[in-house]
Amino acid sequence: MRVVNRLALFVSCLTLSLAWAGAASAQTTYSWSDIDCKQSRIASWPGLKCKATNVVTTEGNIGSFRRWSAFGTTNEGYIHIFLWEAQNAFSYITLDETTADFLKWMYENGQFAGQFSPVARYHEADYSTFRDSKQAQSCAGFRRTGKQRRGGYEWIVGGILCAPAGRNLTDDQFAQFIDRVRLQ
Numbered sequence: 001m002r003v004v005n006r007l008a009l010f011v012s013c014l015t016l017s018l019a020w021a022g023a024a025s026a027q028t029t030y031s032w033s034d035i036d037c038k039q040s041r042i043a044s045w046p047g048l049k050c051k052a053t054n055v056v057t058t059e060g061n062i063g064s065f066r067r068w069s070a071f072g073t074t075n076e077g078y079i080h081i082f083l084w085e086a087q088n089a090f091s092y093i094t095l096d097e098t099t100a101d102f103l104k105w106m107y108e109n110g111q112f113a114g115q116f117s118p119v120a121r122y123h124e125a126d127y128s129t130f131r132d133s134k135q136a137q138s139c140a141g142f143r144r145t146g147k148q149r150r151g152g153y154e155w156i157v158g159g160i161l162c163a164p165a166g167r168n169l170t171d172d173q174f175a176q177f178i179d180r181v182r183l184q
Helices: 002-024 099-106 171-180
Strands: 032-035 049-053 056-058 063-074 077-086 120-122 125-132 137-145 155-162
Touching: 077 137, 099 125, 099 137, 099 155, 120 171, 125 171, 137 171, 155 171
Parallel strands: none
Antiparallel strands: 032 049, 049 063, 056 063, 063 077, 077 155, 120 125, 125 137, 137 155
8 A cells, every 4th residue: 555655646746747847848928039031931032031939838838839020121111021820730829809900919010000991801811001100101911811720720920011101002012912921
């Protein structure tokens, strides 16, 4: 009986220590780092800078996620592309907010974004035009999802294109921008 009790105590302690070690190693905060755009999951183009986060785990280390960004000012205007992806088959990303709220959240000047148009669809993307009052720019943004998974999606990609100050975006310019945003 004493051997059984000691074995049970040993197994319990081992289980707790492994659980604690796993919980202690969980990364629950995103930290952005500059990366070479060739290493990015976003197929970037000249003039953009790229960043990526560490892999963040949640939900008892089952949920695993990473974020990617490509951004910069080109002769087309200001461009910002964002990818949030699940890192394993157990993880998924939900769409809890409206397209306008998502665009405000991902955009560096989101607090100055307003006058959103009603949401429209282009191919598989939801999009809306808006105004950046800080930069006095006409902008448009989109959100597109990956395959459905467990009540959510395997990834969400968003993009924002703002015309140079004093100019407006055309529908064709923005459609070409959406078509150009790809993952690698």
